[in-house]
Amino acid sequence: MALAILGCASALAADKVTVAVTAIVEHPSLDAARAGVKKALEDAGYKEGDNLTFEFESAQGQPATAAQIAQKFAGEKPNVIVAIATPSAQAVVSATQDIPVVFTAVTDPVSAQIVTDRDHPGGNVTGISDFSPLEQQLDLIREFLPSAAKIGVPFNPAESNSIALLAALKDLGKAKGFEIVEAPASKSADVAGAAQNLVGKVDVIYLPTDNTIISALETILAVGAENKLPVFSAENDTVKRGAIASVGFDYYQVGLETGAIVVRVLKGEKPGDIAVRNATGTDLMVNAKAAEAMGVTIPKSVRDRAKQVIE
Template sequence: MRKLLLIAAAGLAMATAASAQTVKVSVTAIVEHPALDAVRDGVRDGLADAGYKEGENLQFVYESAQGNPATAAQIAREFVGSAPDVIVPISTPSAQAVAAATRDIPVVFSAVTDPLAAGLVESNEKPGGNVTGVSDLTPVADHVALIMELAPSAKSVGFVYNPGEANSVALLEHFRNAAEEAGLSVVEAAANKSADVQAAGRSLVGKADAMYVPTDNTVVSALEALISVAEENDLPLVSGDTDSVERGTLASIGFDYYQLGRQTADVVVRVLKGEAPGDIPVTFASGTDLVVNRKAAEAMGVTLPEGLVERASKVIE
């Protein structure tokens, strides 16, 4: 009888250990800035709420590529070599690097503008392979309308972006189509690296009546340089993400990137529980917020319409 009890106890211990088995989730981003950092934090907190907690049954690894695509590829290879349960690349460049490095480990991307155009999935409805995730495709038509409301006499808008980022190239096409429908011409200003952002902004002075910065990781990482150009030249600057309004852009209609991270965590949990990434449709960010910045408006010589302020979900004083 004692032997049977010992065998039963051992079996229970093994079952308990199996149920508490630690999973490893490796997260990487192309660069650190508030929006992408919020995604990372949302992923971690979402996993915790689902029962996967650091120090208990979750090993959460994070690496930033510091804006360097070569570093992103190196991180991807290192992650694959460590064989995590799921890899979560944040941003299009990081997602492309990870997807190129593995065909076996589940990949759940986040903050990718156009997964199909980036070559990450076969279709948004049925991604196929080992990759799925959450898109942050921004409402560019709403952004164009916002620019027109803030600068009704504007005839042209400058689009500051890194042409090496696939997400920004896709957004440029969407933005141009929306701008043309509104009667606005688009003037491109390229910044291939963070150090080029200020010069790109200055190249628009005298050519554009307003400026727009999409969810471009290169430009957003050096946003203050572009804000200084906008303030010095009374150029309204609208951003593709609301976190940038906190930093000094004029306004935006966008998503809460922390909530985007939590949406991503929901997909990661489905994969950890056994679903194949290729069978999980790409999720698109839900919810929009209008955020305006009174201090930025004053610095850029813009009078905020009262109707706009009343509609805002948040007004930064």
């Protein structure tokens, strides 16, 4: 009987897993992605405090800290490391070649050198990309502001995700009659100044999925409201916080999709055999209060098809 009980306990212990999660910064979109990952694990039977250890650390916007966290996790050897956002994914991939890595909220994993091939990533890495639906977002700006010609884009030049988006924006913007005006900000403290420098130079501000910029969102919104300069965004969570509108991903859903991949890895699939894919589903969200504050009228066509209008 004692041997049977011991064997049972060993089996339970073997079922316990550790998932270590790191994010470059905490803001609502990335937090929602983390929550989605955790919910997917729970739905698959992995319960924190029971058979799951779920560890999380934020780099607080510092790439050097992201590297330290990655090294720490690599030394702890969890079953899977989940890396949220491009800088954290780059740090984790540099830290380990054997621990399974699942990334999420990464704009362009190939240009960021996280994987070499989306369809056949190989090695120990796979995940979910959140490359923005840029054409829909530019069309939305045009629908709001038919005569707009110049779009200001605050971005962090050190974030490879932002460089990839900026290049795509320039190409697509030119085809749609927009000039893209760059507003670099290397750290959160520089974001307000970058936004202020756009006043009088552009017709609208567009916020990409740049972690430095989004972490300082309120400073840009203040510039927009004070100068009647409309602020649009690539992220729906920023619309809830005060941007005018976005066609963007639900990052909780992105997290659920990411968590489903984590479960596959925990059940024995090799990350390198799982194709990287883009997140699915986008929603149109509009903030009526923000539109009024920034002097913009919401077109009826936009209001009619929006999933949510925040009054």
